[in-house]
Amino acid sequence: MKLALWQGTSPASNLDSACAQAETALAAAAAMGAAALVLPEIWLQGYNQPDIPARAVALDSPPMHRLAAAAKRSGCALVVGYAERDATSVHNSAACFGPDGALLANYRKVQLYGMRERSLYTPGDAYATFRLGDETAAILICYDIEFAPHIKALSDSGVTVILCPTANMQPFTHVIRHTVPAMAANHAVSIAYANYCGQEGDLTYVGGSLIAGPHGEVLAQAGQMPALLVAELPPPDPVHLSTQSADLRVLK
Known part of the structure; x- marks a missing residue:
């Protein structure tokens, strides 16, 4: 399976621009044979925009319908981060899609990061897993991926691919350099980690979006400019796959 991700600058609440970039990236990813494309965290509205509650949209809304249609038109699955408004x-x-x-x-993101996110959002309370081709996939968002218990729980349930929109900013470069590859290796999962680049308000994003294979190898990684990454996941090698989960001794 090939996975793709788009690393871009924030659309800054321009929904038409956000959708247009997604459509262009989807067409290119599909042309290269990707099964899925991952966009950054809160891509539709922009992660660090003001008045997020006023800009939030429902899952059943015109921009989301437009993105679903783009996925169908391209024949490539799409993971898009957005500020979601439900009834309450x-x-x-x-x-x-x-x-x-x-x-x-x-x-819905479980591990909200910092005071701003906790003031804006209600945390989720469940994982979301689904079939993607021959793989079992799940979504985590940004800070979620840094918590080993979540990766272990997904891996133990049979998940082999984690698709992760993110908005990783300075100074947290250790996440793209070390954390994501280590999580992939320790739990025998592939991770597609789609970040922003550039600046948005008072945040400077680290870029460095990456696709890590199930042995912890970095299959593709962006720099600090907009980039479309596509990488083919290697067939898992049982000799090299981590057995940590099965081997874990729980001390009482």
Whole structure:
């Protein structure tokens, strides 16, 4: 399976620009044979924009319909981060539309980061797993990926691919350099980690979006400029796959 991700500058709440960039990246990813494309965290509105509650949209809304149609048109699944408005709350969410445009999953971030996120969003309380080709996939968002218990829980449930929109900013370069590859290696999963680049308000993003294989190898990584990454996941080698989860001794 090939996975793709788009690293770009924030659309800054321009929904038409956000959708247009997604459509262009989807067409290119599909032309290169990718099964799925991952966009950054809160891509539709921009992660660090003001008045997020006023800009939040429902899962059943025109921009989300447009992105579902783009996924169907390209034949490539799409994971898009967005500020989701439901009946009572706002969530930091990511939806996955399949290659036929159908909704495969809608995940709400569990590990909200910092005071700003905790003041804006209601945390999620469930994982979202689904079939993607021959793989079992799940979505995590940004800070979620830094918590080994979440990766272990997904791996133990049979997940082999984690699709992760993010908005990783300075000075947290250790996440792209060390944390994501280590999580992939320790739990025998592939991770597609799609970040922003450039500046947005008072944040400077580290870029460095990457696709890590199940042995912890970095299959593709962006620099600090806009980039479309596409990488083919290697067939897992049982000799090299981590057995930590099965081997773990729980001390009482």
